[in-house]
Amino acid sequence: MVKSPKPPKSEPAGEIDAATGVETTGHEWDGLKELNNPAPRWWLIVWLMTIIFAVGYWVVYPAWPTLDGHSKGVAGWTQYNKLQQDQAQITRRQGVYLQRFHVASFTQVKDDPALYEFARAGGAVVFKENCAACHGAGGEGRRGYPNLNDDDWLYGGSIDDIHTTIQVGIRSVDPDTHSTLMPAFGAILQPQEIDDLADFTGQLPQGVPAAPSAAWSRGQALFATNCVSCHGAAGEGNQTLGAPRLNDAIWLYGGDKKALVETITRARAGVMPSWKHRLSADDQRMVSIYVHGLGGGE
Amino acid sequence: MAQLFEKAPKIYPRRVAGLFRNLKWAAMLGLLGIYYGAPWLRYDRGPHVPDQAILIDLTGQRGYFFGIEIWPQEVYLLVGILILAAIGLFFVTSLLGRAWCGYACPQTVWTDLFVWVERFVQGDRNARKRLDEAPWSLEKLWKKTLTHAVWLIIGLLTGGAWVFYFNNAPALVDGIVHGTLSSDVWVWIVSLTLSTYFMAGFARENICKYVCPYARFQSAMFDRDTLIISYAQERGEPRGRHKQGESWEGRGHCVDCDSCVVVCPMGIDIRDGLQYECISCGLCIDACNHVMQKLMLPKGLIHYDTETNQERRAGQIARGEPATRGQMKWIRPRTVFYAGIISLVGALMFGAIVTRTQTDLNIIHSRSPQYVRLSNGDIRNSYQFKVLNKTHFDRDYVVTAEGIAVRSMELLAAGDVVVPSLRVPANSVGEFRVQLVARSGQVGRKAISFHLMDRDSGKAASHVSYFIQP
Numbered sequence: 001m002v003k004s005p006k007p008p009k010s011e012p013a014g015e016i017d018a019a020t021g022v023e024t025t026g027h028e029w030d031g032l033k034e035l036n037n038p039a040p041r042w043w044l045i046v047w048l049m050t051i052i053f054a055v056g057y058w059v060v061y062p063a064w065p066t067l068d069g070h071s072k073g074v075a076g077w078t079q080y081n082k083l084q085q086d087q088a089q090i091t092r093r094q095g096v097y098l099q100r101f102h103v104a105s106f107t108q109v110k111d112d113p114a115l116y117e118f119a120r121a122g123g124a125v126v127f128k129e130n131c132a133a134c135h136g137a138g139g140e141g142r143r144g145y146p147n148l149n150d151d152d153w154l155y156g157g158s159i160d161d162i163h164t165t166i167q168v169g170i171r172s173v174d175p176d177t178h179s180t181l182m183p184a185f186g187a188i189l190q191p192q193e194i195d196d197l198a199d200f201t202g203q204l205p206q207g208v209p210a211a212p213s214a215a216w217s218r219g220q221a222l223f224a225t226n227c228v229s230c231h232g233a234a235g236e237g238n239q240t241l242g243a244p245r246l247n248d249a250i251w252l253y254g255g256d257k258k259a260l261v262e263t264i265t266r267a268r269a270g271v272m273p274s275w276k277h278r279l280s281a282d283d284q285r286m287v288s289i290y291v292h293g294l295g296g297g298e
Numbered sequence: 299m300a301q302l303f304e305k306a307p308k309i310y311p312r313r314v315a316g317l318f319r320n321l322k323w324a325a326m327l328g329l330l331g332i333y334y335g336a337p338w339l340r341y342d343r344g345p346h347v348p349d350q351a352i353l354i355d356l357t358g359q360r361g362y363f364f365g366i367e368i369w370p371q372e373v374y375l376l377v378g379i380l381i382l383a384a385i386g387l388f389f390v391t392s393l394l395g396r397a398w399c400g401y402a403c404p405q406t407v408w409t410d411l412f413v414w415v416e417r418f419v420q421g422d423r424n425a426r427k428r429l430d431e432a433p434w435s436l437e438k439l440w441k442k443t444l445t446h447a448v449w450l451i452i453g454l455l456t457g458g459a460w461v462f463y464f465n466n467a468p469a470l471v472d473g474i475v476h477g478t479l480s481s482d483v484w485v486w487i488v489s490l491t492l493s494t495y496f497m498a499g500f501a502r503e504n505i506c507k508y509v510c511p512y513a514r515f516q517s518a519m520f521d522r523d524t525l526i527i528s529y530a531q532e533r534g535e536p537r538g539r540h541k542q543g544e545s546w547e548g549r550g551h552c553v554d555c556d557s558c559v560v561v562c563p564m565g566i567d568i569r570d571g572l573q574y575e576c577i578s579c580g581l582c583i584d585a586c587n588h589v590m591q592k593l594m595l596p597k598g599l600i601h602y603d604t605e606t607n608q609e610r611r612a613g614q615i616a617r618g619e620p621a622t623r624g625q626m627k628w629i630r631p632r633t634v635f636y637a638g639i640i641s642l643v644g645a646l647m648f649g650a651i652v653t654r655t656q657t658d659l660n661i662i663h664s665r666s667p668q669y670v671r672l673s674n675g676d677i678r679n680s681y682q683f684k685v686l687n688k689t690h691f692d693r694d695y696v697v698t699a700e701g702i703a704v705r706s707m708e709l710l711a712a713g714d715v716v717v718p719s720l721r722v723p724a725n726s727v728g729e730f731r732v733q734l735v736a737r738s739g740q741v742g743r744k745a746i747s748f749h750l751m752d753r754d755s756g757k758a759a760s761h762v763s764y765f766i767q768p
Contacts (some may be wrong), residue, residue, distance in 0.1 A: 037304075042504060044303040113713025120714075138666025149670040149678075205675070248673035293714050295670060295680060295733060 102282060106159045109289060116289065123290025126283045130275070131291075139294045144253060144270055149295045152250040156239045157298035163288040169274030170242070177274060180241045185226065186265035197222045198260035204235040204247040205255075308430070309503060309565040311413055312423035312557075316584025325401040326410055334455065337462035341365070344690045346724060354464050360725075366651060371658065371686065378647040382640060387512070389636035391519040393628065395526045395602075399513065400579035405505050408456070408498035409563065412449055419445045423560055449499045450491065457490030503564045507575055514574070522605040523627045527578055529558075529569045529600050530608075532615045537569075540593070551599050557589050558582035558600055568600055657693070657759040658686035659750050669766045676705055676735050677767045683730040685750065685759075687722040694753040695720040699734060701746035702765055708733040719753065734765065741767055 015024045017035055024033040058064060061073040097118040101109065109115050128137065134145045141147035146154065155165045155178055168177045185194060200219025203209065209216060223235075230243040237245030244252060252270075253263050275284055291297075339351035341364050348355060353362040361368035361376070368375050390397055399406060420426045420441050429438055461483050462470055473479040497505055506513045520526075529552075537552035552569070559567050561582060564575040568582045586600040607624035614621050664680035672678055687693045696719050697709060710731040711717045722728035732748075743764045750759045 039303055040504075040508065041303040041305050042501075042508070110713070113711070113715060116713040136667070138664075140667030140670075147667070147670065149667055150672055152673050245673065249671055249675035250673055295678065 098282065101286075106163075106285070106289070110159075119286045119289045120293055122283070123286035123288070123293075126279065126287040127290050130279065131287065134272075139291065144268075146252060147250070148291050150250060151296045151298075152245060152248060153239065153296070153298070154242045154244055157292070157296055159288055159292045159297065161239075162291050162297070163285060165272070166279075166284055166288055166291075167274065167276045169276075170272040171269060172271065172274040174274035174276060178242050180230075180243070181269055182230070182243075182267040184265065184267040189222070189226070189264075193218075193222055194261055194264050197226075197264055198257055201227075201235070201246055201264075202255060202257060202260055205249055207247075306504060307565065309563065310423040310426050310560075311563045311581075312560040312585075313417060314561040314581050314585045314588070316587060318580030319584050322401055322410060322579060322581075326407050329402060329404075329407055330411070334459050337459065337467040343367075347690055348466060350466055352463060353466075356464060367688065369686065369688065372650075372654070375647065375650060378643055378650070381643050382647070385636055385639045385643065388519050389633065389640060391516050392521070392524055392630075392632045392636060394578075395520070395524050396513075396516060396576070396578035399506065399577035403577075405497060405502075405510070406563075406577060406579070408452075408494060409502050411452065412498040412502075413563070415448045415452070416445055419448070446495075446499070449495050453491040453494035453498075454487070456494040457487040460490050461486050503575070506564070506577060513577075517574070519632070521630065521632055522609075523630055525578075525602045525604060525626070526572055527568055527576060527580065527582065527600065528572070528603045528605075528608055530598070530603075530611070531569075532612050532621070534569070534599050546595075551590070551593075551595050553589065553593065555589055557585040561585040654688075655759060656687075656689045657695070657750060657752065657757060658688070659748065659759040659761040660684040660686075661748060661761045661763045663763050663766075669768060671768070672735065676737060677765075678733055678735045679765050681732040681734065681748075681763060683720065683728075683732050683748075685720055685722050685728040685730070687724065687726060687728065690724050691754075692721065692723050695722065695750040696753060697732065698749045698751070699736075699746055700749060702734075702736045702744065703739075705735040705737070707735070720750070736765060737767070739767075 015026065015033070016022070017024050017033060020035060022035045022037060025036045027034045058071070059073065060075045061077055062070050063073065064071040097115060100112075100115055101119055104112070104115065109119055127135075127139065131139070135141050135148055136145075139148035141149075146152075151157070153161070155161055155170075165178065168174045170178045171181075185197075189197070196215050196219040198219075199215050200223055203216065212220075224233075227235075230241050231237055231246050232243075235246035237243050249255075251259070253259050253268055275287075279287070336352050337350065340349050341351035341362075342349055343362075348358075348362060350362065351364050353360075355362065359370050366375075387398055416426065420429050429441060432438055458474070465483070470479070470483070473483070501509075533550060534552035535550040537550050537554045540546075540549075540553040558569070559582075561584070562568070563579065563581065564577060566573050566575045568576065580602070583598075583600050583602070587597040590597050590599055603624050604626070606627070611621045611624075660683075662682040662684075664682065668679070670678045670680075683697075685695060697707065699707060709717050709720060710733065711721075712729070714731075717730075720728055720730055743766055745762060746765050747760055747762045752758070
């Protein structure tokens with residue numbers, strides 16, 4: 001689309017460019033002259049308004065560096081204050097639930113879906129900050145660190161059991177901690193005996209074989225002498241002692257022969273800190289509810 | 299001294315009557331009628347659901363358009379409407395030029411209305427000009443005050459009508475009358491009142507010239523067969539004043555009366571040819587036809603025409619042949635292309651609306667952890683279910699899994715409450731955790747599908763997911 005050039009409105013003060021009929025500003029560079037095509041008035045007004053706005057902004061908000069910091073602005077606005085206000089608002093909103101949660105028992109929380117979801121959301125945050133380093137982001141665990149999603153619990157899987165374990169830790173500095181230890185059988189049994197015992201233990205989940213081999217029978221005898229007091233006659237474990245169940249499909253340190261030989265020879269003694277003094281009481285209870293709700297809670 | 303700015307001269311469009319002016323009145327009445335009236339239409343959707351025919355319920359996260367209900371999950375329908383609107387605009391522009399700008403654009407319609415108010419109170423072009431130039435007097439004061447008061451009232455009605463689309467209109471009117479509205483609503487009403495007052499009262503043609511992107515990029519939709527407002531140069535020139543009884547021999551039909559210039563709401567002279575300011579409203583055609591009629595000359599010195607026709611006529615005249623009537627070429631690659639896109643998107647939208655289901659199921663397989671080995675050797679996978687119940691009734695869904703031998707399936711509602719079936723209240727989304735215990739007999743990922751069945755209606759929804767076994 002063609003726009004016809006507009007003739008200058010007022011009496012031209014400068015020279016008129018022959019080709020366009022537009023007044024020049026009088027500035028010349030190597031024969032090129034600058035045309036005086038003024039901006040529309042509304043544009044100028046908007047531009048001036050932005051300048052006025054900027055000056056107002058300097059007065060109201062922190063803006064200019066000074067020798068001892070920066071100008072503060074009359075509104076007293078700082079990012080830190082804003083953060084504190086936002087956090088205070090969040091705390092106020094959480095407060096409604098926190099008050100209820102603080103006085104509610106685990107059973108009462110379980111019976112109140114809204115409160116339960118609040119506790120679980122809070123517990124998820126506590127878990128990610130404190131527990132995920134060892135147990136994994138989703139509580140999936142890894143070798144030596146139990147998977148919290150499954151139905152196998154060393155010290156019990158009820159909310160109360162989980163809560164106790166979180167409070168006292170495992171082999172921690174807490175006086176009430178879970179402190180039982182498995183002896184290292186490398187100093188007690190002969191290598192051949194340990195080998196037989198590992199064979200036997202590895203087959204526990206499959207039950208009694210139809211035609212037991214000689215090694216299996218030797219292992220059974222060794223198991224009865226050395227292991228049943230803690231792990232039970234059928235290897236069913238003992239949650240009071242924290243002795244793992246051995247006749248299931250879950251192995252904390254691996255269920256293959258090599259891993260089992262190592263476990264029996266040198267024993268295992270995983271540790272978990274006590275969270276009693278690291279987390280607030282509410283956080284300890286929230287994270288208990290979260291772990292219990294991962295899928296394996298009893 | 300260089301000028302700091304270029305003053306935009308104020309435009310005083312003169313009154314004009316004729317075919318295109320009538321079309322513009324009709325378009326204005328129709329469009330304003332729709333804008334102000336549509337929120338008052340009712341449409342019965344049953345209990346617990348709003349009965350406003352057109353409603354965007356932001357807090358409830360629903361869009362209502364008569365029988366169509368749009369959920370946030372179906373925002374693609376909105377995208378479809380926007381695509382249709384955009385391509386529709388392109389299509390109309392390629393056929394008829396800037397018909398949207400001249401007749402239907404809110405900026406044009408409200409400016410037209412405001413100019414009408416101005417004329418009603420202050421008189422026509424010359425009277426308004428005189429009033430502006432005159433020193434302040436009692437007459438000028440009341441005329442100006444009345445004009446601006448009426449503008450503000452129209453602005454208030456415009457802003458008021460806007461909020462009706464986002465809330466139940468009768469309830470809002472009640473809230474306005476009794477002053478019980480939230481400040482949010484007032485912010486919208488006041489800002490739209492002021493923007494209408496400013497845009498239609500003061501900014502007017504500057505919006506089209508400086509602000510509107512569409513005005514600038516629509517030349518891309520033009521071709522030589524697009525209808526534009528054109529001045530028949532070969533017939534009009536050489537122009538000049540004409541005394542009654544003078545011969546028309548050797549001169550053009552344009553009598554240089556400036557009628558086409560003074561009626562133009564954009565303040566241009568159409569005889570200078572096609573200009574980016576021209577919004578194709580046709581008022582100069584009406585003005586010129588009026589003059590031609592008085593001079594007993596044929597109408598159409600200024601008319602809607604295409605560049606192709608203009609050039610052909612110019613050629614015929616140059617060769618001394620009689621000029622033939624213009625031909626309109628409707629079917630061109632450009633128009634066919636736009637029409638094709640409109641049909642395609644329209645058909646997709648129609649299909650989407652017709653096949654819209656009342657129940658939707660979305661499933662996310664939990665990935666942290668992807669699977670859990672249980673004591674007895676079984677594998678458990680967890681899923682997040684989102685069930686959309688778009689009906690207006692509470693529904694109870696039974697879940698089944700297909701493609702795997704299920705050992706057990708646990709449905710967990712909010713609060714980890716084990717439920718026998720998924721109960722979703724009317725017109726809402728239900729969220730559940732589903733724990734599936736199975737042995738797929740296949741290492742890795744196995745595709746399975748979940749089916750929902752509504753206990754009452756027997757209607758079903760399905761979603762494909764997977765099961766992971768180490």
